[in-house]
Amino acid sequence: MEIDLSRVTLRPFELMDAHDFLIWAGDDRVTGNLRWPVLTSEEEALAFIRDVCLPHPWRRSICIDDRSIGFISIFPETGDDRFKAHIGYGLSHEYWGKGITTRAVSIAVSQVFNDLPHVLRLQAFVRTQNKASQRLVEKIGFQREGLLRKYTYLKGTIYDVFVYSLLSSDLLPLPQSYSSQIVL
Numbered sequence: 001m002e003i004d005l006s007r008v009t010l011r012p013f014e015l016m017d018a019h020d021f022l023i024w025a026g027d028d029r030v031t032g033n034l035r036w037p038v039l040t041s042e043e044e045a046l047a048f049i050r051d052v053c054l055p056h057p058w059r060r061s062i063c064i065d066d067r068s069i070g071f072i073s074i075f076p077e078t079g080d081d082r083f084k085a086h087i088g089y090g091l092s093h094e095y096w097g098k099g100i101t102t103r104a105v106s107i108a109v110s111q112v113f114n115d116l117p118h119v120l121r122l123q124a125f126v127r128t129q130n131k132a133s134q135r136l137v138e139k140i141g142f143q144r145e146g147l148l149r150k151y152t153y154l155k156g157t158i159y160d161v162f163v164y165s166l167l168s169s170d171l172l173p174l175p176q177s178y179s180s181q182i183v184l
């Protein structure tokens, strides 16, 4: 069944998302590629939203008709490296393959360079086996920069990953006068 992608929105998580959140965050098909624990109860989901999602610098719920069906996180580094941020995402298995995360990441990308103006570079580290995620970031316009061998430790195994980036200047070239004012 196709989904009208205008129903896809992003918003901050809320405690009342716990029930919907557990449906996808309790599914190893969604969290298996992520450093998330697999949640097993609505109480754990509530605590995770409260303790991890709400304090996160930029984490949004992917919603259909305002119900949570996934997430996008943008995590800026700190100190001198705060110009770059890591992106992660996941979607409820029942909605895979309908273009929803591509739509959601496009919305996130257009928002994040405004919300976090010190961020100039978004980077994604995608396991070589994760073809859907590779295709997704490529559709958004991320560039594959290379292969990082034995780079990511995930749930007991070390994996090779492709590194991708999208620069704020890839979207909208900044006027010279503005870019020279950026102070890191």
Ligand SMILES: CC(C)(COP(=O)(O)OP(=O)(O)OC[C@H]1O[C@@H](n2cnc3c(N)ncnc32)[C@H](O)[C@@H]1OP(=O)(O)O)[C@@H](O)C(=O)NCCC(=O)NCCS
Binding pocket: 029, 030, 031, 033, 034, 088, 089, 090, 091, 092, 095, 096, 097, 098, 099, 100, 101, 102, 103, 125, 126, 127, 130, 131, 132, 133, 135, 136
């Ligand atoms: C990765 C993930 C978010 C994709 O979400 P999605 O909403 O299904 O993605 P979309 O439908 O927007 O786009 C996926 C693209 O990958 C393609 N794709 C899916 N599976 C694929 C595969 N095995 N090989 C090649 N391409 C594949 C789809 O055909 C689509 O491309 P198209 O539009 O050109 O047809 C989802 O699979 C997921 O939640 N995975 C688990 C968590 C995860 O891996 N997160 C990313 C960590 S880097």
